[in-house]
Every structure is written in C-alpha cells, then in structure tokens.
Amino acid sequence: xxxxxxxxxxxxxxxxxxxxxxxxxxxxxxxxxxxxxxxxxxxxxxxxxxxxxxxxxxxxxxxxxxxxxxxxxxxxxxxxxxxxxxxxxxxxxxxxxxxxxxxxxxxxxxxxxxxxxxxxxxxxxxxxxxxxxxxxxxxxxxxxxxxxxxxxxxxxxxxxxxxxxxxxxxxxxxxxxxxxxxxxxxxxxxxxxxxxxxxxxxxxxxxxxxxxxxxxxxxxxxxxxxxxxxxxxxxxxxxxxxxxxxxxxxxxxxxxxxxxxxxxxxxxxxxxxxxxxxxxxxxxxxxxxxxxxxxxxxxxxxxxxxxxxxxxxxxxxxxxxxxxxxxxxxxxxxxxxxxxxxxxxxxxxxxxxxxxxxxxxxxxxxxxxxxxxxxxxxxxxxxxxxxxxxxxxxxxxxxxxxxxxxxxx
Amino acid sequence: xxxxxxxxxxxxxxxxxxxxxxxxxxxxxxxxxxxxxxxxxxxxxxxxxxxxxxxxxxxxxxxxxxxxxxxxxxxxxxxxxxxxxxxxxxxxxxxxxxxxxxxxxxxxxxxxxxxxxxxxxxxxxxxxxxxxxxxxxxxxxxxxxxxxxxxxxxxxxxxxxxxxxxxxxxxxxxxxxxxxxxxxxxxxxxxxxxxxxxxxxxxxxxxxxxxxxxxxxxxxxxxxxxxxxxxxxxxxxxxxxxxxxxxxxxxxxxxxxxxxxxxxxxxxxxxxxxxxxxxxxxxxxxxxxxxxxxxxxxxxxxxxxxxxxxxxxxxxxxxxxxxxxxxxxxxxxxxxxxxxxxxxxxxxxxxxxxxxxxxxxxxxxxxxxxxxxxxxxxxxxxxxxxxxxxxxxxxxxxxxxxxxxxxxx
DNA sequence: TCGATTTGTTTATCGGTTGAATTATTTGGC
DNA sequence: GCCAAATAATTCAACCGATAAACAAATCGA
Numbered sequence: 001x002x003x004x005x006x007x008x009x010x011x012x013x014x015x016x017x018x019x020x021x022x023x024x025x026x027x028x029x030x031x032x033x034x035x036x037x038x039x040x041x042x043x044x045x046x047x048x049x050x051x052x053x054x055x056x057x058x059x060x061x062x063x064x065x066x067x068x069x070x071x072x073x074x075x076x077x078x079x080x081x082x083x084x085x086x087x088x089x090x091x092x093x094x095x096x097x098x099x100x101x102x103x104x105x106x107x108x109x110x111x112x113x114x115x116x117x118x119x120x121x122x123x124x125x126x127x128x129x130x131x132x133x134x135x136x137x138x139x140x141x142x143x144x145x146x147x148x149x150x151x152x153x154x155x156x157x158x159x160x161x162x163x164x165x166x167x168x169x170x171x172x173x174x175x176x177x178x179x180x181x182x183x184x185x186x187x188x189x190x191x192x193x194x195x196x197x198x199x200x201x202x203x204x205x206x207x208x209x210x211x212x213x214x215x216x217x218x219x220x221x222x223x224x225x226x227x228x229x230x231x232x233x234x235x236x237x238x239x240x241x242x243x244x245x246x247x248x249x250x251x252x253x254x255x256x257x258x259x260x261x262x263x264x265x266x267x268x269x270x271x272x273x274x275x276x277x278x279x280x281x282x283x284x285x286x287x288x289x290x291x292x293x294x295x296x297x298x299x300x301x302x303x304x305x306x307x308x309x310x311x312x313x314x315x316x317x318x319x320x321x322x323x324x325x326x327x328x329x330x331x332x333x334x335x336x337x338x339x340x341x342x343x344x345x346x347x348x349x350x351x352x353x354x355x356x357x358x359x360x361x362x363x364x365x366x367x368x369x370x371x372x373x374x375x376x377x378x379x380x381x382x383x384x385x386x387x388x389x390x391x392x393x394x395x396x397x398x399x400x401x402x403x404x405x406x407x408x409x
Numbered sequence: 410x411x412x413x414x415x416x417x418x419x420x421x422x423x424x425x426x427x428x429x430x431x432x433x434x435x436x437x438x439x440x441x442x443x444x445x446x447x448x449x450x451x452x453x454x455x456x457x458x459x460x461x462x463x464x465x466x467x468x469x470x471x472x473x474x475x476x477x478x479x480x481x482x483x484x485x486x487x488x489x490x491x492x493x494x495x496x497x498x499x500x501x502x503x504x505x506x507x508x509x510x511x512x513x514x515x516x517x518x519x520x521x522x523x524x525x526x527x528x529x530x531x532x533x534x535x536x537x538x539x540x541x542x543x544x545x546x547x548x549x550x551x552x553x554x555x556x557x558x559x560x561x562x563x564x565x566x567x568x569x570x571x572x573x574x575x576x577x578x579x580x581x582x583x584x585x586x587x588x589x590x591x592x593x594x595x596x597x598x599x600x601x602x603x604x605x606x607x608x609x610x611x612x613x614x615x616x617x618x619x620x621x622x623x624x625x626x627x628x629x630x631x632x633x634x635x636x637x638x639x640x641x642x643x644x645x646x647x648x649x650x651x652x653x654x655x656x657x658x659x660x661x662x663x664x665x666x667x668x669x670x671x672x673x674x675x676x677x678x679x680x681x682x683x684x685x686x687x688x689x690x691x692x693x694x695x696x697x698x699x700x701x702x703x704x705x706x707x708x709x710x711x712x713x714x715x716x717x718x719x720x721x722x723x724x725x726x727x728x729x730x731x732x733x734x735x736x737x738x739x740x741x742x743x744x745x746x747x748x749x750x751x752x753x754x755x756x757x758x759x760x761x762x763x764x765x766x767x768x769x770x771x772x773x774x775x776x777x778x779x780x781x782x783x784x785x786x787x788x789x790x791x792x793x794x795x796x797x798x799x800x801x802x803x804x805x806x807x808x809x810x811x812x813x814x815x816x817x818x
Numbered sequence: 819t820c821g822a823t824t825t826g827t828t829t830a831t832c833g834g835t836t837g838a839a840t841t842a843t844t845t846g847g848c
Numbered sequence: 849g850c851c852a853a854a855t856a857a858t859t860c861a862a863c864c865g866a867t868a869a870a871c872a873a874a875t876c877g878a
Binding site for chain 2: 016017021024025167223237239247250251253256260262272275321326332334335336362363365369370
Binding site for chain 2: 867
C-alpha cells in the first residue's frame with residue numbers, strides 16, 4: 001500500500017483503448033484546473049490542452065456530474081462576449097484522510113480536493129510506552145471523529161493514508177519503527193476494517209515520504225526536484241524527482257540518517273559507524289549543546305541559539321556541517337536543486353542553513369553553475385499528516401475516471 | 410540532447426488523440442517483440458497485450474512495411490492448426506551509431522534493432538595532448554567509416570550518440586571533461602553537420618550514463634534498479650531506476666567520485682576534502698600499490714593482485730572500503746538492489762567486491778532483509794559506445810511511430 | 819437596438835479498436 | 849487420401865471518443 005499514484009494513465013506495458021484515452025484526458029483537464037492560478041473556463045482549457053472545446057465540454061460535464069468540479073462566475077470580466085464560467089475543484093466532493101503516528105503525538109487531517117484542510121486533530125501523547133495495538137485504538141478514535149466530521153461537511157472519504165516514523169513494506173506492514181519500538185506491525189490488518197474508512201483501504205507509508213509529498217503540495221506547481229529532510233529522533237529523507245516521490249527499488253529509500261559521514265566515527269544503533277544520525281540527530285544536537293536534562297529540550301535549544309549561547313551555536317554548526325557533508329553527497333549523486341529542512345530542523349533552519357550551504361559549495365562539483373537552495377519546510381508539525389491526506393487527494397486527481405466509476409456503497 | 414527517450418507516449422501534460430493511441434500501441438507491440446525470449450506470433454501478442462488479433466495485425470503490418478519487423482517460420486511446431494509466423498526485429502532496418510571519446514581511445518559501434526553489434530572500431534590514442542577540434546576530426550573519420558559500413562550492410566542510420574568522460578549540458582556542450590582537459594566544447598556544433606549523420610543530429614552524454622544504458626541493454630529485461638560505477642581516471646556513476654536512466658534534475662547526476670568519504674581527508678582537485686576519487690580512483694589505487702611508474706600500470710595491478718602481492722592486495726582493499734562507504738550511502742538513499750562494477754573496476758571485481766559487500770552489510774539498514782548484489786559489468790571496454798548506440802536504438806523502439814513518419818531523405 | 823465578440827453546445831465525420839465471421843493452413847484420425 | 853478439428857490471420861460492420869464547423873447563448877460597446 002506504500003505505492004499510491006505512481007503510474008500515469010497510458011503508462012508503459014498497458015494496452016491502450018478508447019476508454020484509456022478518456023481516462024487520460026479527464027485527468028489532463030482536471031490537473032489543469034487544479035494547478036491553475038484562477039478558475040479557468042472550458043475555452044481556456046481547450047486552449048491550454050490543445051483539445052477541442054467540444055471535447056473539453058464533454059469531459060467537464062462528466063467531472064461536474066461526478067462532483068469533482070464546480071462552476072463559479074468570474075466577476076471581473078474582460079471585454080465583450082458571452083461570460084465564461086470558471087471551473088474549480090469541488091469543495092463538497094471527495095476528501096482525503098491523513099493520519100500520523102509519531103513518538104509524541106497523533107494527528108489526523110481531512111483535506112478536500114482543493115487542498116484545503118477541512119478538519120484537524122492532534123493528540124499529544126508519549127507513545128513509546130504504549131503497545132502498538134493500543135496506539136492504533138487511539139488512531140481509530142481519530143478516524144471515527146474525522147469520518148463524522150466528513151459527513152457533517154458533506155465530504156466523501158476517498159481514502160486514508162497513515163504516516164509512521166519507520167520502514168514500511170509495500171503491503172503496509174511496519175517492519176521497523178525504532179523510536180516507537182515497533183517491529184512487524186500489520187497496520188492494515190489491525191485498522192483497515194474500521195467502518196469509517198468505508199472499505200476504501202488504508203495505505204501506510206514512511207513519515208518523511210509523506211511529509212515530502214505535503215511539501216510538494218504546498219509548493220507552487222512545477223517539476224519539483226528536492227530532498228525533504230525530516231529531522232525527528234531519527235533522520236529521514238523524502239526524495240522528490242521530477243515532481244514525483246521516489247521510493248526506491250523496493251520502497252526503502254531515504255534512510256539519510258544512516259549515510260556514513262565519518263566512516264570510522266561514533267557507533268550507531270544500526271550497527272554501522274559514523275552514521276549521520278550520530279552527528280546531526282536530535283539527541284546529538286541536544287547533547288552537544290548540553291541540554292539533555294531540560295523539560296522541553298528542543299524549545300531550550302532554539303532559545304539558547306537565539307540568545308547566542310556559544311555551546312548551542314557550536315552544537316548547531318557541528319550538526320549542520322555533518323548534515324551538509326551528507327547532503328553534498330546526495331546532490332553529487334542526484335542533482336536535486338533544493339534542500340528542504342523539515343521536522344525539528346525547520347525552526348532551526350536560520351542557524352543550520354548557512355553551514356549546510358557552505359558544505360554544498362565546497363563539495364558539490366556543479367554548485368558553481370547550478371545553484372542549490374536550502375530552505376525551511378513550508379508546512380508545520382503535521383506535515384506528514386497533511387501530505388498523507390494530500391496523497392489520497394492526489395490519487396483522485398490523477399485518476400478521476402477510477403473515482404467516477406467507483407462502486408457506490 | 411542529453412535527454413533521449415524519456416517520455417513515454419501519453420505522458421502527463423499532453424492531450425491524447427486517436428493518433429497517440431496508435432503510437433502507444435505500436436510501441437507496446439514492438440516492445441513485447443523486443444523483450445520476448447522467442448519470436449512471438451500475432452496471436453501471442455494479442456494474448457499478452459490484451460489487444461485484439463485484428464488490432465495487432467494492423468499494427469504489425471505497419472511495423473513490417475516500415476522495416477522494423479521481419480517474419481520468420483517457427484520450426485518446432487506444437488499441435489494442430491495453422492502455423493504461426495514468428496515476429497522478430499528487423500536486421501536490415503534502422504541502426505544506432507555509438508561513439509566514445511575517452512582518455513586513451515576512441516571507439517565506434519553500430520548496433521541494430523535486435524541489439525547485435527554489427528560494426529566495431531577502436532583507435533588507441535592518448536588524447537590528453539590533442540586539442541578538442543583535432544580529436545573530433547578523428548571521430549569524424551570513424552563516423553565516415555561507420556556510415557559506409559551501414560550502407561554496405563543495408564542498415565539505415567537512425568541516430569548517433571557520443572559518450573564523453575565529463576559533464577555534458579542538455580544541449581550537448583561538454584562543460585567540463587577534466588581528464589581530457591576539455592571545457593565548454595560544443596560538440597554538436599562541431600560534429601553534428603557530418604554528412605554521414607544524415608541530418609539526424611548527434612546527442613552527447615556522460616560516459617557513465619551511457620555505459621549504464623549499455624548494461625541495462627545487456628541485462629535480462631525487467632524493472633532494473635542498479636548503479637553502474639565507472640572507474641576510470643575519475644569515478645562516475647550511472648543510476649538506473651525502474652528500468653530508466655536517471656539523469657537528475659538538471660542532468661548533473663552521478664558524480665560519485667566527489668561524494669565525501671572522509672570529510673576532513675585528502676584534498677581533491679574539485680576543491681573539496683576527502684572525495685571518494687582520492688581513495689578509490691585509479692591513481693589512488695596505483696599509488697597505494699606502488700605501481701605508478703609501470704608502463705601498463707593497470708595490467709600490473711591486476712597481475713600483482715593475482716600473485717597475492719601484499720601491497721597490491723592492501724591497496725585494493727583500501728579502495729574497495731572507501732567505495733563501499735560511498736555505495737552504502739547511495740543504497741541507504743536510493744535503495745538500488747544491484748551495484749555494477751564497471752570500467753577499471755570490472756577486471757578487479759574479484760578483489761573489490763568482497764570489501765564493498767562487507768561495508769554494505771555493515772552500513773545499510775535494510776541489507777538484512779533486502780539483499781544487495783555486487784557484480785562486475787557484463788560489457789567490456791567499449792560499454793559506453795555500445796550503450797550510446799543502444800540509446801539510439803531504444804528511441805526507435807520506444808517511439809516507432811516517429812520513425813515510421815520520419816522525413817525520408 | 820444592433821453588430822461584434824466570445825462562450826459553450828450540437829452535429830456530421832473521422833480514426834482506431836472491437837468482436838464476430840471468414841479465410842487460410844496445418845495436424846491427426848479414419 | 850480425405851475430412852474434421854485446431855489454430856492463425858484477415859475482413860468488415862459497429863462502437864466510441866475526438867474533431868471541425870456550424871449554431872445558439874450571453875454579454876459589451878456604439
């Protein structure tokens with residue numbers, strides 16, 4: 001279940017018939033409406049896509065009757081002629097439910113087709129001592145609540161995705177979530193039968209991957225190429241290449257935390273030596289700043305850095321330098337043009353970004369003529385939940401024909 | 410020109426009309442014939458693709474009249490019924506010309522649709538003291554020769570690709586080829602007008618990228634995910650994900666040689682510190698083994714390692730360990746399942762692979778349940794030239810409609 | 819109020835695929 | 849040696865989606 005929305009319509013290996021043609025063009029029209037700055041008219045779409053106005057009309061009619069689109073009057077009219085009706089994504093149609101389980105909180109968000117967050121719930125709770133089944137029972141409560149909220153707002157639940165800080169197999173089994181203490185937890189089996197899910201299944205994915213998707217949603221449309229770095233207790237990375245999430249050959253990509261930065265350096269929990277996590281992980285930063293005993297150590301670190309505390313500043317530079325070394329390796333290999341600092345790195349980006357950029361300049365061969373941007377994440381703490389919900393919405397937008405033809409319950 | 414054959418037919422963003430439908434299905438049928446173990450019949454193809462026999466027949470007819478396919482009788486017949494005619498890629502149709510400029514040789518190969526090398530030429534020459542224009546004049550001779558050979562064998566030149574050990578821009582300009590001493594050489598401008606190219610243009614690409622494509626061709630068909638490591642004077646990498654070459658956001662991917670392995674280690678020509686190239690590059694290996702003064706140092710290294718010379722063995726283990734550290738980082742990030750040792754690493758793979766594998770086992774989180782294979786390259790010295798020719802052939806196979814509709818000279 | 823203009827729909831046509839019927843070519847049984 | 853069964857490939861009417869051009873609808877400006 002960790003592979004939603006990968007193949008475009010008409011992808012290699014599949015025979016194409018007239019029906020596929022329709023599917024593709026439905027998706028094409030819908031995508032243009034979704035990414036347009038202002039609600040386009042049928043005529044606009046015909047101009048942009050190269051399809052005839054007649055064809056666009058037919059496609060739009062299907063999408064309107066399927067409750068994916070709505071019509072609006074465009075108030076400031078320009079020039080003569082019959083006024084155009086603007087087309088927008090329906091605010092009362094399908095919505096995606098995004099869930100997140102993390103070390104110290106649970107989150108649920110409902111996102112509609114337009115990407116608007118229609119419902120948001122967060123439970124702060126330390127989940128480390130909680131066994132998986134109990135944690136999932138708490139998630140089930142969030143699902144029930146979100147399902148009721150969807151009904152109240154006239155939204156139809158199109159699907160659900162769950163973000164977990166760990167390695168997730170293609171079938172949704174959490175193979176390993178070290179910081180939660182989970183191992184081989186079959187989440188879809190335990191939670192997929194929840195009545196509020198309407199039998200639409202539950203996809204489970206890595207937290208960094210889904211946060212990267214959230215970032216992709218939040219960023220202006222275009223062929224994005226970036227690496228989203230999720231600094232939590234561990235360090236994960238979501239890699240977006242050519243506007244799509246890259247999951248690796250077998251779904252295990254993005255383990256940035258265990259990229260070696262000092263091959264003979266500090267031993268890591270994973271059995272390796274000198275993994276990035278040991279130098280730039282949350283614990284390493286706090287230890288370096290001498291803040292391990294604080295009640296809210298992260299807030300303490302931000303405050304200390306703001307005060308100019310030398311130990312804090314030094315710890316951040318050290319962490320950022322290690323991060324920069326690893327990222328330089330990534331860029332030499334993948335040539336992404338943007339590095340997004342997420343998770344705990346986001347509020348620290350002001351101090352982390354300069355040393356990271358310095359390492360990139362030093363170590364990336366092509367940096368001289370292909371600049372790399374380092375910036376904090378656009379979304380906040382529940383980025384992964386928003387990204388999870390967005391991933392559901394994205395499948396609807398990318399495969400509208402499937403949604404229109406869905407079995408109605 | 411460094412981006413051939415990226416978009417599948419019906420890719421996102423393009424309106425689809427009936428003609429695109431045909432294009433897609435032509436490619437679909439052709440691909441199945443190309444990857445089949447034995448020549449399939451029209452009926453076989455109908456069964457595999459899901460298209461009707463009528464449709465397949467129509468498509469095949471187009472491909473046969475366009476000289477892309479041929480019919481053969483399948484000798485061992487099974488059971489009753491009208492015997493099926495096998496379909497194979499034409500051996501007299503389009504062919505790709507692959508060229509390679511490297512530090513100490515030039516190479517040219519002609520590859521037909523079936524992937525058979527129909528012509529091969531190599532000139533051993535030290536190109537370091539030769540200015541770019543003269544080197545390209547030598548290449549022009551190879552092109553003339555190959556063009557004549559194509560005519561003699563009733564092959565139609567479909568296109569030409571050139572492999573260069575350096576960074577190539579999207580327009581084919583060699584931005585930097587340190588070991589050749591080239592900088593900003595506009596190869597298509599200097600060579601693209603050659604009459605034997607038949608006005609079909611010349612694409613230029615990095616040597617490691619094209620060698621990886623060659624490896625992809627040589628390997629059994631399937632969704633390949635590997636990193637091809639090209640150890641020459643520098644260290645390049647061609648990354649194949651889901652069966653397609655990944656070139657990075659802007660075409661500068663694969664600079665494995667400058668991934669940091671010892672952040673505060675030896676200074677590198679690139680200005681960085683502790684780049685892989687300084688530990689696992691050809692020069693580092695030879696220096697470590699004390700063989701820099703030999704006339705044929707590489708052969709000397711292989712021989713010394715075979716003899717069990719301690720210095721040579723030690724140098725290889727050191728190089729392989731550094732390589733393994735960098736590769737472990739790559740796998741943690743990209744989760745490729747195979748590492749192909751190419752270039753000078755290929756003949757040394759017997760000694761290099763075990764330490765590389767050891768580092769992977771130590772440092773890759775998922776290695777325990779997702780094994781990684783390390784193996785020598787299947788192709789020999791002219792892998793990049795074969796891959797270059799193959800990349801041309803691949804564009805024809807992936808976009809047969811374009812080939813059929815080509816302007817005939 | 820009327821012409822100009824632009825939007826959106828209608829209608830005949832075209833192109834490509836489908837499915838059933840037809841033709842073609844072999845094997846195997848009698 | 850002939851005929852039925854079996855399998856391959858082609859033919860042809862029908863269908864479906866896109867197209868192009870004509871047409872209807874709605875507004876602006878003179």
